[in-house]
Amino acid sequence: MNVGLIGAGAIANFLLKEINLSQKDTISVKSVYVRNKEKYEALESEFGVKLYTDLHAFLDSEIDIVVEAANVEAVKTLIPECIKKKDVVLISVGALVDNALLLEVEQLAEKHNHFIHLPSGAIGGLDLLQNAHALGTVTSVSITTRKPAHSLIDEPLTEEKIIFEGKAADAIIQFPKNINVSIVLSLASLGIHHTTVRMIADPHIEKNIHQVEMKGEFGDATFTIKNNPLPSNPKTSYLAAMSILGTLKRLESKIKIG
Numbered sequence: 001m002n003v004g005l006i007g008a009g010a011i012a013n014f015l016l017k018e019i020n021l022s023q024k025d026t027i028s029v030k031s032v033y034v035r036n037k038e039k040y041e042a043l044e045s046e047f048g049v050k051l052y053t054d055l056h057a058f059l060d061s062e063i064d065i066v067v068e069a070a071n072v073e074a075v076k077t078l079i080p081e082c083i084k085k086k087d088v089v090l091i092s093v094g095a096l097v098d099n100a101l102l103l104e105v106e107q108l109a110e111k112h113n114h115f116i117h118l119p120s121g122a123i124g125g126l127d128l129l130q131n132a133h134a135l136g137t138v139t140s141v142s143i144t145t146r147k148p149a150h151s152l153i154d155e156p157l158t159e160e161k162i163i164f165e166g167k168a169a170d171a172i173i174q175f176p177k178n179i180n181v182s183i184v185l186s187l188a189s190l191g192i193h194h195t196t197v198r199m200i201a202d203p204h205i206e207k208n209i210h211q212v213e214m215k216g217e218f219g220d221a222t223f224t225i226k227n228n229p230l231p232s233n234p235k236t237s238y239l240a241a242m243s244i245l246g247t248l249k250r251l252e253s254k255i256k257i258g
């Protein structure tokens with residue numbers, strides 16, 4: 001499977017390194033869409049990829065699937081065109097808080113017979129949640145996210161501080177780089193207006209910790225994920241980058257688990 005990447009930041013570099021240099025399987029990154037070619041030209045020789053600044057040339061290059069690893073704005077502006085030509089993997093899932101965009105990409109995917117894959121990112125348990133909601137009987141879903149204070153706010157803290165309490169729909173607007181996980185969690189069951197988010201800035205931790213709680217007719221479940229940060233962007237968890245690779249590997253596999 002040939003991958004076209006959008007973005008050349010922390011997650012994109014993880015994927016370039018792990019897929020093109022370390023992995024010995026059938027996945028390969030061939031093309032990278034960037035806004036500034038000069039800035040990233042070293043990637044071409046380092047990873048054997050071709051850089052593009054023209055979206056259509058990127059989409060017409062030798063790729064089977066587009067992986068977005070940029071930001072919510074890039075999803076809004078680029079993904080509707082991408083989905084007309086290719087399957088897409090999105091990690092800046094927060095963009096889909098915009099219902100008009102969600103409907104647009106869903107309809108385009110239907111019309112052009114492509115798929116939109118939303119990796120679990122920095123959390124887990126989405127398989128369980130979707131199963132538990134197969135009859136529409138999940139009744140509550142919440143996520144408490146605790147991150148190093150400096151990842152979330154500029155204000156210096158000596159003690160932990162709750163910086164957000166409310167619904168996922170509002171959390172992602174206030175923290176578009178930090179709480180994409182709440183939107184994939186929302187899309188997996190109760191939606192952005194019924195999924196509860198609490199965010200805590202903690203000056204005493206190094207990890208990105210997400211606690212997900214769900215209840216319904218199935219029973220209840222709690223997951224705590226203590227993520228190591230990605231060194232090149234500590235706001236982002238290592239697992240979030242890995243989840244894209246996991247999604248790509250599952251696409252290749254003939255046995256689908258979960």
Ligand SMILES: NC(=O)C1=CN([C@@H]2O[C@H](COP(=O)(O)OP(=O)(O)OC[C@H]3O[C@@H](n4cnc5c(N)ncnc54)[C@H](O)[C@@H]3O)[C@@H](O)[C@H]2O)C=CC1
Binds near residue numbers: 007008035070072073
């Ligand atoms: N779903 C999840 O669980 C998670 C999602 N994320 C999201 O993943 C995305 C990428 O994260 P990182 O790699 O850590 O961020 P980063 O800031 O290291 O890299 C983003 C890159 O995208 C580039 N970019 C921005 N707009 C672009 C555009 N229109 N076209 C091409 N390139 C563009 C930037 O120049 C930058 O190099 C962010 O939106 C982040 O919020 C991060 C962690 C978890």
Ligand SMILES: O=C([O-])CC(=O)C(=O)O
Binds near residue numbers: 176
């Ligand atoms: O990486 C994480 O721990 C979560 C994150 O930034 C996001 O969901 O946007």
